Amino acid sequence: MIEIFESIRDFTETGGQVLLVIGLLIFVMWLLILERVMYIQITHKQLKKSVVAQWMSRKERTSWNAEQIRQAYISRLSMKLNGSIPIIQALVALCPLLGLMGTVTGMIEVFDVMAITGGGDARSMASGVSKATIPTMAGMVGALSGVFASAWLMRTSKAERTHLEEALPLVRNIG
Template identity: 75%
Template structure:
């Protein structure tokens, strides 16, 4: 069972070429970062938010200009922790289709090499190049789409949590 799955994955990666392995590694790193952010938002952020709110509420001065600056610094710290690896995730999402396009180009080079050597009439020998051109494109687009959805959710969650914190850190008048 495990051996059959491994062989299927190996055959798929051989069909897609070296670029497919690079795309797979990129998607793996991207999802590790996404899962880390989801874990932080779900568990770590709540504790840090409670600690920040209790620190603010324990202050005696919450109305002066200095207190406003401290409040903004606290909100910024929480926001930075929420958005920690989002730019990296967004960059990896943008790289996925670009690497897919690179796989398309390298696959088409294989097709043109086959056409140059055997003439244009051997469709069977060109099929390997065509699959090497289309599989990385598909993999890059699937990785980018999954990353876009996760990245959008994380960005929206970070913005929402920042607004909730701003509301929780009320200013005395």
């Protein structure tokens, strides 16, 4: 177990300070994603059953007022369903930008070494190159995983809204 922590520490030292920020960002992003998944799987299903039961217990479901109440139910549940999805999407967009910042800071270190040594010492430039490439890779990995997860959350949210609209039928007066 200690070896795992040492290898993680070595990896973060190789990637520089920006890698720690990227790691924290990815951790928060995945916490929010897991929270949304748990909400959809547990809480939303219970709220949906409750709203459907309230709607079905209404005697009057034909008027304009009933339609507005139905729309309010749908809107409230949709807002709760979408919850932190915009924040997740913003964190996904921020991952590659932080990776680019890591690239820039790593290249600055390479240029500092080149200015001091005259550019002939490849070993001293290697740490700057790793500080330039590792955060870029980490930012892209975080962004890709977040893109897939946020796309799934958006698709699921839209599908749940459609299911809710179908579960709350509006009885129209014919004639």
